[in-house]
Amino acid sequence: MSMARRRAALLFVALLLLFAASPALSAAAGTIVFTTLGRSRYAFDIFALPLNHLALSSSSSPELRLTDGISALELDSPSPSPPPTPLLPWSDPAALRDRPTLTRDGSRLIYVSTALPAAAPRRSWAAVYSTRITHSPAHAPRRLTPPGVADFSPAVSPSGDWTAAASPGAAGWAGEVQDLRTDLYVFRTSDGSRRTLLVEDAGWPCWADDATLFFHRRDADGWYGVYRANIDLSHDAPSSTSVERITPPGFHAFTPAASPGAPGLVAVATRRPGSDYRHIEVIDLTSGTYFEVTRPLAPRAHHFNPFLSPDGARVGYHRCRGSGNGGSPPLLLESIRSPAPDAFSLFRIDGSYPSFSPDGKRIAFVGLPGLYVVNSDGSGGRKKIFSGNAFPTSWDWKRKGVIYTSVGPDFASESTEVDVVAVSLGDDSSSSSSSSQVSIKKLTVGGKNNAFPSPSPDGKWLVFRSGRSGHKNLYIMDAEDGEAGGIRRLTDGPWSDTMCNWSPDGEWIAFASDRHNPGGGSFSIYMVHPNSTGLRRVVHSADAGRTNHPWFSPDSKSLVFTSDLAAVSAEPISNPHHYQPYGEIFTINIDGSGLRRLTHNSFEDGTPAWTPYFVQPRDVSETLQASGMCAFEDCYWLDIDAQPEDHGLRYAHGNKIGC
Ligand SMILES: *[C@@H]1O[C@H](CO)[C@@H](O)[C@H](O)[C@H]1NC(C)=O
Numbered sequence: 001m002s003m004a005r006r007r008a009a010l011l012f013v014a015l016l017l018l019f020a021a022s023p024a025l026s027a028a029a030g031t032i033v034f035t036t037l038g039r040s041r042y043a044f045d046i047f048a049l050p051l052n053h054l055a056l057s058s059s060s061s062p063e064l065r066l067t068d069g070i071s072a073l074e075l076d077s078p079s080p081s082p083p084p085t086p087l088l089p090w091s092d093p094a095a096l097r098d099r100p101t102l103t104r105d106g107s108r109l110i111y112v113s114t115a116l117p118a119a120a121p122r123r124s125w126a127a128v129y130s131t132r133i134t135h136s137p138a139h140a141p142r143r144l145t146p147p148g149v150a151d152f153s154p155a156v157s158p159s160g161d162w163t164a165a166a167s168p169g170a171a172g173w174a175g176e177v178q179d180l181r182t183d184l185y186v187f188r189t190s191d192g193s194r195r196t197l198l199v200e201d202a203g204w205p206c207w208a209d210d211a212t213l214f215f216h217r218r219d220a221d222g223w224y225g226v227y228r229a230n231i232d233l234s235h236d237a238p239s240s241t242s243v244e245r246i247t248p249p250g251f252h253a254f255t256p257a258a259s260p261g262a263p264g265l266v267a268v269a270t271r272r273p274g275s276d277y278r279h280i281e282v283i284d285l286t287s288g289t290y291f292e293v294t295r296p297l298a299p300r301a302h303h304f305n306p307f308l309s310p311d312g313a314r315v316g317y318h319r320c321r322g323s324g325n326g327g328s329p330p331l332l333l334e335s336i337r338s339p340a341p342d343a344f345s346l347f348r349i350d351g352s353y354p355s356f357s358p359d360g361k362r363i364a365f366v367g368l369p370g371l372y373v374v375n376s377d378g379s380g381g382r383k384k385i386f387s388g389n390a391f392p393t394s395w396d397w398k399r400k401g402v403i404y405t406s407v408g409p410d411f412a413s414e415s416t417e418v419d420v421v422a423v424s425l426g427d428d429s430s431s432s433s434s435s436s437q438v439s440i441k442k443l444t445v446g447g448k449n450n451a452f453p454s455p456s457p458d459g460k461w462l463v464f465r466s467g468r469s470g471h472k473n474l475y476i477m478d479a480e481d482g483e484a485g486g487i488r489r490l491t492d493g494p495w496s497d498t499m500c501n502w503s504p505d506g507e508w509i510a511f512a513s514d515r516h517n518p519g520g521g522s523f524s525i526y527m528v529h530p531n532s533t534g535l536r537r538v539v540h541s542a543d544a545g546r547t548n549h550p551w552f553s554p555d556s557k558s559l560v561f562t563s564d565l566a567a568v569s570a571e572p573i574s575n576p577h578h579y580q581p582y583g584e585i586f587t588i589n590i591d592g593s594g595l596r597r598l599t600h601n602s603f604e605d606g607t608p609a610w611t612p613y614f615v616q617p618r619d620v621s622e623t624l625q626a627s628g629m630c631a632f633e634d635c636y637w638l639d640i641d642a643q644p645e646d647h648g649l650r651y652a653h654g655n656k657i658g659c
Contacts (some may be wrong), residue, residue: 030554031615032598033333033354033363034349034562034585034608037578038632040330040350048309048316051262054282054291063297066316068546092116094339096569096600098126099153103160104188104406107134110156110163110189113141114569114600121542122173122582124150124567125600128165129184130189144192152182152571154346155205155213156189158260162233163415164198164205164213166571177572177581178637179220184215185236186231196238199229204573206260214246214266216254216573222640224254224542224573226268226283246283252638253281255305267293269306269317273636278302278634280317284621293317301635305574320630330629332378333620339598344610345617346598351382353392353607357401360613364393364403370404376613378620385423385438391451392607394501398459401425404443404479406451406464414467417447420482430560443482454502454509455479456530463490463509463530465498472496474511476530494518499549503556506530506649508590510550510559517543525550525561527590538592546580554612558589560598562606570602577633578604 045067053062095115102109114125118161127145144163145151151165166182173180184202187195202215213229226247229240247253252271259265266283280293280303294303294314304318330350338346351365351372364373369389372381375497385403391410396402401424408418419442426437444450449467456462462479465472474497478485491497495518500511509530514522524540524547538559541547548562564582572581583605585598599605 005577006575022458029342029614030344030610030612031347031356031360032338032344032560032585032587032610033349033356033615034366034560034599034610035352035354035606036348036601037577037604037606039348040332040334041629041632042576043320043322043330043629044304044318045321046316047319048314049293049297051282051308051313051315052263054293054315054326064274065321072633076171084118092339092597092600093120093599094337094600096602098602099568101154101156103156104158105160108132108189110144110154110311112152112570114566116143117597118150119148121565122545122567123148124152124168124173124569126150126152126569128163128192137191142191144187144189146192146195148608150567151185152206153574155207156212157207157233159210160189162186162210162238164207166203166205173567173582177568177578177635178218180568180569180572184213184229186233194238198231198238198240198241199227202227204255206256206258207260208263208266209260212258213240214256214258216256218586219245219249221249223331224251224638225249226253226256228285246285257305257307257315259308259310259312261310262308265310265312267306267307267308267315267317269304271634276634280306280315282315301630302576304576320632322630329408329621331619332374332382332622333376333615335617335619336599338617339596341617343344347615347617348605350622353609354494355393355395355403355609356611356613357395358397360611360615364391364395364405366393366405368410371403371423373403376615378623381623385425386440390421392499394454395420396455396459397457397504399424401427404453404455404462406453408447408449408451410451412449414449414470414472416449416467418449418451419447420444420450420453420462421463422479422482427462441482443477443479445483452499454500456502457504457506461502461530463500463502465496465511466502472498474509474528490530491528496523501551501559502530503552504554505556507556508534508552510548510552510590512548516540520544522546523548525559538590539563539586539588539595541554549607551609553587553610556590558587558594560585560587560608560610562586562608565595566597568602569600572602573635573638575602575635577635578602580604 001247013143044299050065092115094541098112100111109131112126113129118125128151129141131141154163154165156163157187164186167185169183182203184199186198202217205215211231218224225245226242230242232239232241253268257267264286269278270281279295282291306317323354332350334348354363354365370387371385371390372382381419390405391408394404403423406418406420422441425437453462453464461476463476466475471494474490477483478489497511497513508527513526514523525538528535539547541563550559550561562583566584568582585605585608588595
């Protein structure tokens with residue numbers, strides 16, 4: 001993706017949008033909070049090194065940090081408040097804008113945007129746009145990608161006449177990250193015309209000159225390799241005259257970067273056997289020499305998405321800045337630009353399965369492991385309630401300081417020992433008491449994967465899922481006394497019903513289920529009355545799709561949830577590891593109308609919750625410098641020996657099968 005030049009795009013787009021007057025804000029009706037796997041630990045900045053330093057292999061580090069300590073990774077953070085009104089009617093202010101490149105004459109910016117929906121579910125919204133920036137007022141962006149098509153990773157040729165992009169094409173995306181297969185297309189930068197398939201099974205194009213294009217591809221031998229294509233643009237139909245693999249098998253090389261100012265050099269990211277870290281190397285194609293750029297400086301850090309400066313003097317890359325290198329502490333709550341600021345504010349929280357207390361003053365969340373509570377304004381910092389593995393969280397509506405959760409392994413089989421518990425914080429209404437007596441009461445018995453408790457608004461009942469019959473179905477039990485106080489079955493069938501949420505008006509229970517294709521990996525959202533009548537499906541993301549973690553709006557008329565409806569928004573290999581980078585947050589009316597996308601990024605967003613309490617849209621920092629800064633993983637599917645299942649089962653937060 002992205003991280004590289006995204007920051008410039010952010011500034012540019014912000015300028016465009018800020019021409020417009022601030023919208024009139026009516027009182028927002030609530031707040032939505034969600035989780036993004038690992039995101040709060042990224043803290044990326046852009047760094048650069050002089051290329052001539054590499055040959056000298058001197059020990060002093062002339063590494064330069066180009067960005068200022070505000071994470072240079074993602075467009076949707078932090079949001080100005082109030083959010084600007086879009087100047088252009090097509091422009092979703094919350095959309096991702098990525099990979100900007102200026103044409104050589106500086107007249108136009110070419111970039112990826114997710115502003116316009118795709119025509120079908122599970123199709124990416126990413127497409128290439130061109131905005132003329134030398135005219136005032138700015139012209140409307142021009143879409144260069146045809147309707148119904150997605151494009152990633154655009155690269156403008158040195159002359160500016162042609163743009164290459166990676167497109168999933170008709171075969172599209174098969175469902176898992178590593179299954180994203182793209183082909184390279186070129187088209188005229190001016191208007192998208194003469195779009196031509198150049199190389200099949202290729203991604204991340206970059207130009208050395210107008211006749212030489214580099215790209216990456218995962219080969220049949222399992223290794224990512226960098227390739228060179230010689231391009232003939234002299235005819236009506238552009239074509240590649242030869243394609244040649246540059247990097248040998250035996251290690252991964254990907255996300256190549258070239259520059260007309262550095263002929264004969266290609267910068268790549270590599271993952272070499274024996275290293276868990278992604279490093280930048282520069283290849284001298286003439287001599288076949290590989291120069292290590294980042295390993296000598298920071299051996300135990302991931303480096304992403306290199307670039308070579310136009311004059312060929314420097315190689316740049318992204319790295320988490322770490323501690324002692326400036327920048328702010330991680331955010332507990334990161335304000336994300338809400339696409340409907342009159343309806344709700346939107347936050348990413350540094351934890352999983354968040355839920356608000358009924359008065360909105362506190363948030364419970366889990367750390368996988370660990371259960372935590374924090375004041376919604378961040379004051380006092382996070383308080384650890386217990387350290388075992390718990391998921392998810394919900395608060396009793398009537399009894400103050402009572403949180404329901406389930407304790408045991410997540411993503412486990414029907415018979416795994418997991419039980420629903422009520423955690424009483426014992427501090428009644430005061431949120432900062434340190435002398436509180438936490439008590440934990442087990443509500444289910446027998447431990448057959450009892451999880452996802454959600455209380456009825458009158459505080460009398462709990463709906464939860466259980467594997468006690470051999471299948472995961474929904475049950476309702478007494479909220480105070482648990483099973484001992486009475487239990488009845490809500491759903492019944494040889495499939496998985498899970499992730500249930502009871503509406504605030506008491507009328508409905510929403511849940512995720514694979515009942516349309518039991519065991520097939522696809523989940524959709526269904527609703528049923530607490531008396532087992534009225535069952536219907538609300539959201540379905542195509543037959544293989546995943547739509548999970550429903551949570552009712554305060555008025556019970558809509559749901560927030562996570563889904564793969566918009567597929568991926570960038571080549572997943574350009575990011576740290578996300579089990580399911582297609583997870584985005586959406587809302588929909590309970591009658592199935594009014595689908596709205598809330599998040600636009602290339603990460604895994606999941607486990608949303610909705611409170612009537614309005615949290616002002618501003619960032620809230622962790623009070624302590626959290627440990628684990630920069631401690632994120634590289635894409636597990638680069639690990640040739642790894643079993644993807646092992647990783648997938650561990651802690652996906654979005655919509656993994658079998659939650
Ligand atoms: C079931 O509950 C719904 C919603 O409260 C109600 O409209 C309906 O009449 C109930 N049906 C039965 C058979 O009790």
